[in-house]
Amino acid sequence: MSIPASKIKFIKSLHRKKYRQKYNNFIVEGDKIAKEMLHSNSLRIEGIYATDSWLSTNKALLKLHESVLFKVSLTELGRISTLKTPNQVLIVAKIPQRNFPNQHTGFALYLDNIQDPGNMGTILRIADWYGIKTIFASPDTVELYNPKVLQGSMGAFLRINVFSTGLQTIREAFPDKVIYGAFMEGESIYNIQKHPDALLVIGNEGNGIHPDNMPFIDKKITIPKGKGGGAESLNAGVATGIICSEFFRENPQK
């Protein structure tokens, strides 16, 4: 039941984006996220590598996957894990194919070159909190299947569709959407009219929204600073949270 060397090599290759894309496979790790994934039943599971004790306490959940179960020691898990301290279980799953939606109404996010996996994970978690089901992301945004993104998202990736696309494509596909961009200067988020069919664009951590995307922004909005505030900016995840809170107080997601 232990893992052949070729399998170890394969799983380790999935630590890197290049091979995730080549093989269309990705990794998730840890008891909680593994259980959520198996419960959700929405992804094709290619392999479950777990300790004896984890396998025996999760028998019911594993019934459908007996052909892809591998019992491993903690040492073996350490060899294939992306974590400093490997957890009890690692799952390899297939990256699902997502076709650009034919239609979309309601609130969605557009991430313009978000680079930090922690921020990306946090933003997925915020979207999941507010029931936002669709995130569009520029092709240069950090990859959804980056292990740090998945870990930070706390399972949100199972409930949210992320589409990699340019902002122009969205503008053309959904001409009725009102596109809001988060800027250092703009109208206060407390005063703007919030359209129920809104797209919120969040820019890169250091550089903000890319100049090429400016023509597609309908409304520049900003989070007002407090009196005596010294910070130059807010973290991209925090800014997303504050603006979403403002939109959802008035327009709870249908």
Add this chain to the structure above:
Amino acid sequence: MSIPASKIKFIKSLHRKKYRQKYNNFIVEGDKIAKEMLHSNSLRIEGIYATDSWLSTNKALLKLHESVLFKVSLTELGRISTLKTPNQVLIVAKIPQRNFPNQHTGFALYLDNIQDPGNMGTILRIADWYGIKTIFASPDTVELYNPKVLQGSMGAFLRINVFSTGLQTIREAFPDKVIYGAFMEGESIYNIQKHPDALLVIGNEGNGIHPDNMPFIDKKITIPKGKGGGAESLNAGVATGIICSEFFRENPQK
């Protein structure tokens, strides 16, 4: 001008909390934060370790500190740095003595066992954005002078006083303060009355507010979830940002 071995050992010891507390010294790194620190003039600088090019482009700023300047190579910087890729400058400074304030009115935060340095840095940055000058933190909250906290705070630590103390002490010292606690269940942040002399308690990432602190909470508040939202919780930094936004829209800091 290169650094003696004993100095290298001393600076490396400051990577650890134990020695920061023993020597009452801490480290900050990077061009931007170093400049902010020298401009602010609020801390006693014990040593500036920088590359030749950094020293020569920042001469005016360094006038008051000529006796503690050390020109170092990038290799030497790498040896004393806490970063994977050392920046051009590292500063050693004295940890300032903070006496518990005799009086306090206006909005403040209480951090109850925040453990993640990234969250702590993010929360400092939020406080700095809203002009919140005072943060109280439980003694088991991650240390302010942890290099990752300082790095994440983007210089906010220069403008905010952080006091380590129990919640009971605050309750007794400031009996008129209204203490709000962030919970998974409570009154919606959109409906509560926001007292201008408020203390907002943010709990630990996994466990929330400690049971021992419950008796001191006047009002349990919560961020309403969106319809169809699946996430169990929001990140502690994001939750802090959303609640602060709600308080400051109505009570801008004086």
